[in-house]
Amino acid sequence: MIFLSLILACAAAAATGILFPPGAWYDGLRKPSFTPPRWVFPVAWTTLYLLIAWAGARLAVLPGAGLAMGLWAAQVALNTLWTPVFFGAHRTGAAMAVIALLWLVVTALVVQAFGLDIWTGVMLLPYLGWLTLASALNFSIWQNNR
Amino acid sequence: MIFLSLILACAAAAATGILFPPGAWYDGLRKPSFTPPRWVFPVAWTTLYLLIAWAGARLAVLPGAGLAMGLWAAQVALNTLWTPVFFGAHRTGAAMAVIALLWLVVTALVVQAFGLDIWTGVMLLPYLGWLTLASALNFSIWQNNR
Numbered sequence: 001m002i003f004l005s006l007i008l009a010c011a012a013a014a015a016t017g018i019l020f021p022p023g024a025w026y027d028g029l030r031k032p033s034f035t036p037p038r039w040v041f042p043v044a045w046t047t048l049y050l051l052i053a054w055a056g057a058r059l060a061v062l063p064g065a066g067l068a069m070g071l072w073a074a075q076v077a078l079n080t081l082w083t084p085v086f087f088g089a090h091r092t093g094a095a096m097a098v099i100a101l102l103w104l105v106v107t108a109l110v111v112q113a114f115g116l117d118i119w120t121g122v123m124l125l126p127y128l129g130w131l132t133l134a135s136a137l138n139f140s141i142w143q144n145n146r
Numbered sequence: 147m148i149f150l151s152l153i154l155a156c157a158a159a160a161a162t163g164i165l166f167p168p169g170a171w172y173d174g175l176r177k178p179s180f181t182p183p184r185w186v187f188p189v190a191w192t193t194l195y196l197l198i199a200w201a202g203a204r205l206a207v208l209p210g211a212g213l214a215m216g217l218w219a220a221q222v223a224l225n226t227l228w229t230p231v232f233f234g235a236h237r238t239g240a241a242m243a244v245i246a247l248l249w250l251v252v253t254a255l256v257v258q259a260f261g262l263d264i265w266t267g268v269m270l271l272p273y274l275g276w277l278t279l280a281s282a283l284n285f286s287i288w289q290n291n292r
Contacts, residue, residue: 020234066207089234
């Protein structure tokens, strides 16, 4: 049930990708050379959301995981917020602020997770890696499409 | 720190109200007689978000609160999703599905909270009450503005 509730939280974040698709606006942006092809994003996010929900379910049953679960909740809310801001409102600067905050929250979550259970910390590293790439991409698009 | 992380999660949800304001589209909708005046919404949500974060911080330190924290995370993600779907994409039917799911998640959270700590359950009742009104409002707007 814990895993299902966290999958539902991730599904809310994932739904933004369907409700606010990249579309013609995204195709017309000046993007950096390291931009992954579009098909990579849903594949990466599906994998990451499963890992994030699994990691959260492992943390939720550990004693002293209150802060980790608070950070888990904060990351899923910021993750859900990013897509409508970027792809819905086309506010690339505001989206940059959201993803920078998200990166900090996930870094704090990874630190907490490593303190509680090493393997759960490892499970969250791909998320942090992907967010680093996504932040660089957001920054580049924001700077080059004024 | 737990309370701050949950306030941050609620701030992500609250930011949608600023980034996706009601605007002329909302003013032009056919709304039911029980629609509160516009100034009520930010006042109600500010109060509710403080109560929700406080309730979450109380739950987070209790043993056996894993499912409650999972539901807390699910509600904040669905809450963050609703505003861009309704006020951003103007998808009142999809927003109805989101708020119905949110209502169910918050009901489950209230049940969990009452089982862990009665006062925390009581603190979450205004949220459930407001969501009931908001769901009725969303349903009416969806049905009367095809």
